[in-house]
Amino acid sequence: MDEQTTRRGEKQPESPALKTQSPAPTHVLLRYLSGVLFSRVMFSCAILVGLMEILALLEQTTPILQRHLGVSGILTYAGMRLPFLMAGALPLGVLIGALVMLTQMTLASEMAILQASGLSMWGLYKRLIPATLIIGVMGVVLDDQVTPRSEQALAAWWNRTDPHPENGHAFWFHEGGRIGRVQYVADGGNMLSGLDLYTRTPDGLLHKAMHADRADYTHAHGWQLHAISGIQVDGNKPTRLPVENRYRVADNAASVGFHPSFG
Structure with a gap:
């Protein structure tokens, strides 16, 4: 038998092409x-x-x-x-x-x-x-x-961007024992006109009613009410509150139940 003839059963060396072939990609x-x-x-x-x-x-x-x-x-x-x-x-x-x-x-x-x-x-x-x-x-x-x-x-x-916000509709809101009414909103929710706030007792009776011609919101001072008037009810006796030109409601809008921007 010729020496160059390969022996039966002997493993043949792999060709360079097979060695460099990459496996099939997964996924x-x-x-x-x-x-x-x-x-x-x-x-x-x-x-x-x-x-x-x-x-x-x-x-x-x-x-x-x-x-x-x-x-x-x-x-x-x-x-x-x-x-x-x-x-x-x-x-x-x-x-x-x-x-x-x-x-x-x-x-x-x-x-x-x-x-x-x-x-x-x-x-x-x-x-x-x-x-x-x-x-x-x-x-x-x-x-x-x-x-x-x-x-x-x-x-x-x-x-x-509304040039005539006064034509907007009024709406009511409530938070806890307070009820509010706003005539219209302007400046992207940072100005409320014709604001009425009603505070109730735990029994649901009226305790205080307050009206403000305008309310402005700033991040530094919160809501500030302008031209305020109102009454306070103690038992069956209503008392008119003194008129104030400016009144700071709170340092943040959440404590009065409304926010400067709305959805």
């Missing part, structure tokens, strides 16, 4: 399916939000232009309104995006290929969990953190 299917679902959901949400933004601007563009806010006012309104619309469109976007993804994969025979390769439906669902969790966290953050702040900022901006 490719996981990244692909989650990425496709996430992109389809975001695309569906973008379309829904765009349609709702157009409808909202059709209603609000005229008032914005009447306030001489121009294009910057329109963009400001659209930007502050965006988180609220996104939070509302996200659940429907998930449904539409998932249907679009599954339909496209079925038409492209990807579902048949995955099933032929041994992937079960449960395995398909497991590979969609990362995208679902990311979308769920986004929805929670939008609803709990972003949307309330943006709506509050939008309400304050809308009130602050």
Whole structure:
């Protein structure tokens, strides 16, 4: 037998090409399916939000232009309104995006290929969990953190840019044993006009009624009431309180039950 002939059963040396070949990447299917679902959901949400933004601007563009806010006012309104619309469109976007993804994969025979390769439906669902969790966290953050702040900022901006806040509607509020009425709000919630405060006893009877022509809020001094008048009831005897030009209610708005900005 020739010496160059390899012996039967002897292990052949690996070729350099096999040594340098990298192993197959892992989690490719996981990244692909989650990425496709996430992109389809975001695309569906973008379309829904765009349609709702157009409808909202059709209603609000005229008032914005009447306030001489121009294009910057329109963009400001659209930007502050965006988180609220996104939070509302996200659940429907998930449904539409998932249907679009599954339909496209079925038409492209990807579902048949995955099933032929041994992937079960449960395995398909497991590979969609990362995208679902990311979308769920986004929805929670939008609803709990972003949307309330943006709506509050939008309400304050809308009130602050109102050239005729006196045309606003009056409203009532209460906190503990106090009841209040405000004729209208101006300066983004930092000025209240026609403020009436009623203090009740633990039995629910009227103890004090106070009226102020105006209330201004500053971070340094809290709420300050101007042109104050009122009465105090002790038993069955009402007593008129002395008129004051200025009165500091509290160092912070929370102690009187209302806040400088509103939503």
